[in-house]
Amino acid sequence: MMNFNTNAHRAGHTSKENIPPSTKRDALQVQRTKQRSVLGVLSVNELGDRSRSQGNQFSKHSSVSDSSQLNFLGCASSSSYDMYVEEACEVVLAASGQEVVLDSYCQDAETDALQNEDMRLLLELSSSSCQDVSIQSGPNTSMMSQRMLCVEHAETFHQHLRESEMKFRAKPSYLESHPEITNGMRVILVDWLVEVVHEFNLHSETLLLAVNYLDRFLSSTACVRRRELQLVGTSALLIAAKYEEISPPELTEFVYITDSTYAKKQLIQMEHVLLRVLDYKLAAPTTHQFLHLFMSVHSVCAYTENLALCIAELSLLEIDPFLRYAPSIVAAAAYCLATYTINESLWPDSLNAFTGYTMADIAPCLADLYKLYISAERHPQQAIREKYESSKYCRVSRIAPPVELPLL
Numbered sequence: 001m002m003n004f005n006t007n008a009h010r011a012g013h014t015s016k017e018n019i020p021p022s023t024k025r026d027a028l029q030v031q032r033t034k035q036r037s038v039l040g041v042l043s044v045n046e047l048g049d050r051s052r053s054q055g056n057q058f059s060k061h062s063s064v065s066d067s068s069q070l071n072f073l074g075c076a077s078s079s080s081y082d083m084y085v086e087e088a089c090e091v092v093l094a095a096s097g098q099e100v101v102l103d104s105y106c107q108d109a110e111t112d113a114l115q116n117e118d119m120r121l122l123l124e125l126s127s128s129s130c131q132d133v134s135i136q137s138g139p140n141t142s143m144m145s146q147r148m149l150c151v152e153h154a155e156t157f158h159q160h161l162r163e164s165e166m167k168f169r170a171k172p173s174y175l176e177s178h179p180e181i182t183n184g185m186r187v188i189l190v191d192w193l194v195e196v197v198h199e200f201n202l203h204s205e206t207l208l209l210a211v212n213y214l215d216r217f218l219s220s221t222a223c224v225r226r227r228e229l230q231l232v233g234t235s236a237l238l239i240a241a242k243y244e245e246i247s248p249p250e251l252t253e254f255v256y257i258t259d260s261t262y263a264k265k266q267l268i269q270m271e272h273v274l275l276r277v278l279d280y281k282l283a284a285p286t287t288h289q290f291l292h293l294f295m296s297v298h299s300v301c302a303y304t305e306n307l308a309l310c311i312a313e314l315s316l317l318e319i320d321p322f323l324r325y326a327p328s329i330v331a332a333a334a335y336c337l338a339t340y341t342i343n344e345s346l347w348p349d350s351l352n353a354f355t356g357y358t359m360a361d362i363a364p365c366l367a368d369l370y371k372l373y374i375s376a377e378r379h380p381q382q383a384i385r386e387k388y389e390s391s392k393y394c395r396v397s398r399i400a401p402p403v404e405l406p407l408l
Helices: 021-031 044-052 109-125 151-168 183-199 204-220 226-244 251-257 264-277 287-297 302-317 327-343 349-355 359-378 383-387
Strands: 003-005 037-041 090-093 099-102
Touching: 151 287, 151 327, 151 349, 183 204, 183 226, 183 302, 183 383, 204 226, 204 264, 204 287, 204 302, 226 251, 226 264, 251 264, 287 302, 287 327, 287 349, 302 327, 302 359, 302 383, 327 349, 327 359, 359 383
Parallel strands: none
Antiparallel strands: 003 037, 090 099
C-alpha cells in the first residue's frame, strides 16, 4: 500500500540550523494549519480508482486493473519489493529488504567477485546499524545560481549543458515497463513532491533533479509496484536534496513527511538502489538551468522570469509530450510563452544566435506548453500554481494566459 499522506503544513519552514530533529517535528505538528493529503491513506484499489478518475488527463496506462498481478520480464508478483533493471543488470529488492543483483552480461570470475563484494557490502549496510550510504551534503554545487553564472563563460556553459542533456534523459514510453503504475499516479506523486519541496523550503532545482532521477530510474527498471512508487520518489528527493542543498533535510524528516509510511532502513536501501541504477550520475541539466542561462544573455523583468519558471515546472506533470523534448527546448518554449504573455514578444535575436534555436525549432513544444498553460487552472493537481501564487514569485500563476499565440 502506498501512503501519500503528509502531515506537513503550509507555513514557512523554519531554518534548520541548530534545531534538533525532534524539535522540528514538534514544530511542524504545532504550527500545522491544515493537513495536506495528496493521496491520503489510500488502499491499492482506491489509488487506482483515483488515478483512473483523472479521465483524459492521463495516458492509456490508467486502464491497468488495480487487482492485477501482472508479471513483466519474469517479475514475481508475490514479493513485497520486486523491480528489475533492464539491459545491464537486474535489481531485486526481496521481502527481507536485501538487494540482489543478477547481471546476465558479466560472466567472468573477476566480475563475479566484484558482485559478491558488492553484495557483502550491501548486506553490511542493510544491517540495523547501517548508516546512510549515499553522497553527503557539501558545498552547494548548483549551476543555477546566478551569482555563480559568469556571462563571459555563458557559451562554454551552454555548450556543456547541451552536450550533457542528451545523456540524462528518460524514455518517454517507460510506463510500458511498469504495468502497475499509471501516468495519473506519477502526476500525483510529482504534485506531492512539489509540496514537500515547498514545505522544506528547498530550491526549485532540487525538485527538477528529483523528478529527473525518478523518471530515469523508472526508465531503467521494470515492474516497480505501485506501493513502492512513493518510496522511489521520496528517495529521489532525498538524493537531490543532498546534491543540491547546503543544508538538506535529515533522514528523519523524510520519514516524517511520509507519515512514517517508510522506515529509515527502507529509504536508505531504496536510496542505494536508485544511485546504483543512475550509476551515480546526478548532474542532470534541467529546464531551470537553461532558463537562468537564457535570462543572463537576454534579461527580462521579474514577472517574466518567474512566469517562465512556473510554466517550465508545469511541464513536469506530463510525461507525454514533454519527455520527448530536450530540457533546452522546453526552457526555450517556456521563455517564449512567458515573454509573449507579459510583453507580446517571443524569441529574441540574441538567443537565436546564442542557442541556434529558431522559432521553427521551438514551435512544437511551445504549442504543447501553451495547451498545458491554458488548462492549468482546471488541472486536478494545483501544487505548482499554489507555489507561484506567493509574493516571492510575483504571484505569476494568477496571470491569465494569452488568448492565442502567433505561429500556432
